[in-house]
Amino acid sequence: MSGSLWLLPVALGETPWQQYLPAATRDAACRLTHFVAENAKSARAELKRIAHPTPLRELAIEQLPKSPSVADIERLLAPLHSGHDLGLMSEAGCPAVADPGALLVRRAHELDLVVRPLVGPSSLLLALMASGLDGQRFAFHGYLPAREPERSRRIVELEKESARERQTQLFIETPYRNPALLDALLLTCRPETRLCLARDLTSGTESIRTRSVAQWKSTQLPNLDKHPTVFLLLADR
Amino acid sequence: MSGSLWLLPVALGETPWQQYLPAATRDAACRLTHFVAENAKSARAELKRIAHPTPLRELAIEQLPKSPSVADIERLLAPLHSGHDLGLMSEAGCPAVADPGALLVRRAHELDLVVRPLVGPSSLLLALMASGLDGQRFAFHGYLPAREPERSRRIVELEKESARERQTQLFIETPYRNPALLDALLLTCRPETRLCLARDLTSGTESIRTRSVAQWKSTQLPNLDKHPTVFLLLADR
Numbered sequence: 001m002s003g004s005l006w007l008l009p010v011a012l013g014e015t016p017w018q019q020y021l022p023a024a025t026r027d028a029a030c031r032l033t034h035f036v037a038e039n040a041k042s043a044r045a046e047l048k049r050i051a052h053p054t055p056l057r058e059l060a061i062e063q064l065p066k067s068p069s070v071a072d073i074e075r076l077l078a079p080l081h082s083g084h085d086l087g088l089m090s091e092a093g094c095p096a097v098a099d100p101g102a103l104l105v106r107r108a109h110e111l112d113l114v115v116r117p118l119v120g121p122s123s124l125l126l127a128l129m130a131s132g133l134d135g136q137r138f139a140f141h142g143y144l145p146a147r148e149p150e151r152s153r154r155i156v157e158l159e160k161e162s163a164r165e166r167q168t169q170l171f172i173e174t175p176y177r178n179p180a181l182l183d184a185l186l187l188t189c190r191p192e193t194r195l196c197l198a199r200d201l202t203s204g205t206e207s208i209r210t211r212s213v214a215q216w217k218s219t220q221l222p223n224l225d226k227h228p229t230v231f232l233l234l235a236d237r
Numbered sequence: 238m239s240g241s242l243w244l245l246p247v248a249l250g251e252t253p254w255q256q257y258l259p260a261a262t263r264d265a266a267c268r269l270t271h272f273v274a275e276n277a278k279s280a281r282a283e284l285k286r287i288a289h290p291t292p293l294r295e296l297a298i299e300q301l302p303k304s305p306s307v308a309d310i311e312r313l314l315a316p317l318h319s320g321h322d323l324g325l326m327s328e329a330g331c332p333a334v335a336d337p338g339a340l341l342v343r344r345a346h347e348l349d350l351v352v353r354p355l356v357g358p359s360s361l362l363l364a365l366m367a368s369g370l371d372g373q374r375f376a377f378h379g380y381l382p383a384r385e386p387e388r389s390r391r392i393v394e395l396e397k398e399s400a401r402e403r404q405t406q407l408f409i410e411t412p413y414r415n416p417a418l419l420d421a422l423l424l425t426c427r428p429e430t431r432l433c434l435a436r437d438l439t440s441g442t443e444s445i446r447t448r449s450v451a452q453w454k455s456t457q458l459p460n461l462d463k464h465p466t467v468f469l470l471l472a473d474r
Contacts, residue, residue: 007366020356023255097365097372106369109433109447117367119257119439121356128334129244130354132343135334139376139404167376196346202356210346 003085005077005108006032007101009094009120010046012228013203017050020202025118026050032087034060034079038099039091046089064100073107080113092228094122098142098172124170127198127230130208131168134234138168146177148184155188162193163235170232178224181231189213189233196232197222240322242314242345243269244338246331246357247283249465250440254287257439262355263287269324271297271316275336276328283326301337310344317350329465331359335379335409361407364435364467367445368405371471375405383414385421392425399430400472407469415461418468426450426470433469434459 008029009021017026030052037043040063044056052059060079065072079086088095088104096102108115124140141158145151158169173181185195191214198208199222207222210232245266246258254263267289274280277300281293289296297316302309316323325332325341333339345352361377378395382388395406410418422432428451435445436459444459447469 018260020259020261022258023260024257094362094366096367096369097362099372102369102372104369105367106447109369115367115369115445116443117363117438117445119356119358119363122359122362125331125334125359125362126354126356129331130333130342130352132333132339132341132346132352135336135339136379137377140374142373201354206353208352208354210343 001083002113003080003083004114004116005080005105006085006087007095007105007115007117008087008089009118009122010042010089010092011049012092012121012123012201015202020121021050022119025120028118029087032085033058034084035087035089036062036064036076036104037089038064038095038101042091043089064104066100068100068103073103076104077107077111080108092123094120097122097124098140121202123198123201123228123230126201127196127208127232128168128170130198131196131232132210133168133194133196133232134166135168137166138170140170142171143173144171144181151181151184152188155185159189159193159233159235162233163237166237168232168234170230172230175226175228178227178229182221182224185231185233186213186217190235193233193235197224198230198232199224199227201228201230238320239350240317240320241351241353242317242342243322243324244332244342244352244354245324245326246355246359247279247326247329248286249329249358249360249438252439257358258287259356262357265355266324269322270295271321272324272326273299273301273313273338273341274326275301275332275338279328280326301341303337305337305340310340313341314344314348317345329360331357334359334361335377358439360435360438360465360467363438364433364445364469365405365407367435368433368469369447370405370431370433370469371403372405374403375407377407379408380410381408381418388418388421389425392422396426396430396470396472399470400474403474405469405471407467409467412463412465415464415466419458419461422468422470423450423454427472430470430472434461435467435469436461436464438465438467
């Protein structure tokens with residue numbers, strides 16, 4: 001009898017688990033002894049945060065390589081074949097969303113294994129809910145190009161597509177590059193395009209504001225430097 | 238002092254709240270006495286499920302019209318101006334995602350009010366995590382056209398865009414039309430396109446499987462008729 005692959009969301013920041021996990025998610029994680037983690041160190045911090053009943057050194061925690069090979073995937077899924085349930089954890093938020101964990105889930109489906117997603121925090125979804133932008137049509141684009149002129153060219157593309165499809169565009173950046181991305185957005189976007197900046201979601205310094213680009217240019221900007229932020233924009237037709 | 242607008246996720250099906258809500262989300266909902274709901278009846282069922290400490294008849298629960306006017310929005314937000322916190326609830330899952338609640342959130346930002354999204358279940362995100370499809374780039378398209386040939390035309394468009402942008406496409410259908418949509422997908426999509434069917438998420442009859450269209454054609458299909466389902470596809474280049 002094969003085990004099941006459990007998808008375990010984890011904290012977005014330093015908060016007690018009761019803030020961001022249903023008791024059922026925490027209980028499911030506490031029943032597991034085998035884990036695959038995007039980052040082993042942050043996985044151990046999470047298992048400590050939820051007070052996993054087994055001493056950490058007795059848990060099997062394997063780290064997922066950034067570009068896992070077919071052999072890596074087979075090795076990481078091996079506990080399932082010996083009948084162990086396996087937990088997949090992202091560095092922050094939901095696994096297999098904006099991280100390489102999806103390759104493991106893909107293989108689990110090919111092997112006809114049971115995949116069990118659990119409820120927990122997603123910065124993308126919290127940002128979308130709170131943005132007041134269109135939640136009926138939206139797209140997540142990951143990271144924009146880090147350099148100019150590619151970055152501004154991509155922003156123009158996303159804004160045009162947003163207007164054409166009436167689609168909210170979500171994207172992220174490495175936190176230390178957030179101020180540069182914000183500058184590029186304010187320089188490039190049309191004045192009436194609405195831009196939401198969703199910073200430090202679920203933490204004590206959470207800040208979520210939606211303004212038109214014209215309004216953002218005439219108000220004090222939030223400090224996004226080194227703060228995890230989701231950027232969302234919606235252009236009018 | 239104005240109140241804050243709290244975004245309260247609710248159950249996807251009939252399950253105890255400890256399965257799908259963090260204690261913090263449930264506690265926040267229990268502190269509120271003013272609510273705006275996509276559906277007042279299902280909001281009352283949710284407030285009963287989380288054992289809200291105030292008798293239901295003493296709570297102010299306003300229903301959000303399907304196409305709210307500017308006057309509707311002002312009226313619904315009025316408790317915030319009198320200093321009450323206000324909770325926004327969808328019929329299922331997260332408010333302001335795939336429902337008209339975003340208009341209320343939009344107005345709250347215009348009025349510079351504080352918007353507080355809370356963690357809870359989202360069928361779209363659970364389906365995406367569990368699909369094994371690309372979670373680095375994805376788009377939600379709402380409902381596809383209900384009639385042919387528009388529906389199949391739209392499926393072809395989404396499949397082409399998926400291949401071009403390497404983007405997972407998510408969409409939904411009114412549950413009694415799920416079998417017809419599945420038929421159209423199997424008839425229209427390329428054999429190697431991967432299709433995930435994510436049914437009854439978080440409930441006891443949950444079923445999530447990803448197969449190529451060719452594989453789906455040669456296996457028994459899950460029964461989706463009248464079961465809430467998220468459809469996801471990813472086409473190879």
